[in-house]
Amino acid sequence: MTLHALVQYLLYKRKAKGRHGTHSPFVYAFIEDGIQKIKAKSLKELLRTYFTDKKLVFVEEQQATRQVKNLFDSTRPDTIIAIKDIHATQEATDEWDKLSSSSRVTLSVDLYQYGLLFFDPAFKQKQHFIVKYPA
Template identity: 25%
Template structure:
């Protein structure tokens, strides 16, 4: 990453902080429980903030099936190390991992494939502010008609498809 990109990321992060909140700014019971019982719960994972959110979410939601859209890098190894019984699938996943720099077409295909997700599926988006392409994907996810809740944590994002939930977008400091 060049010095210009580093400065640009820092500026994005400071802008994010000015509009982000903690659990006190959340009025959705589902999101409040996720923030307080999952994101803010201390866990002994010694990994990046983004991967820590994925691991905590996997435990919190008792995920049994996980799907990766694109190159997972070291992510899959960490998940399997911490959750050896989790099943890698191509549809009906509890958690879908969207690694940074995943092509938009992969995301579009996933969103159009109804069997790939269910009402309680969480789409984990790594580095939604990491590049202009990632930001465009994040904005497209937020605008998608089936998406009801997004939680922007700057380093990563969580997307939910809960039919019983009102459409809301949150920015949470972690």
């Protein structure tokens, strides 16, 4: 683990909220019915199991910039882009911050291991959550 990743992990642990610190019914349900109830071998498996009605696109951190920006134009409201290792390097964290701030993104969730980007206009107000996930 690099020094940057360690610092980011400590910040994540300090800021991350569980279901009771979340004021979004969608994210609350994801924590309650997904993270806490689904016994998955990996976070990737958990996401596939919980978001069965969504189109999940997994992106490795090294490809994130180019690949995600290209995907933005073709995303539908049911698309979720999951980016791995968003805090592995300073560059990855900076890119995550840019991507999650995009006007196309309506909801972003930082799980430390993955960052989730949602594009559903049903989320009326842009929101960002840092959610506790067992490391």
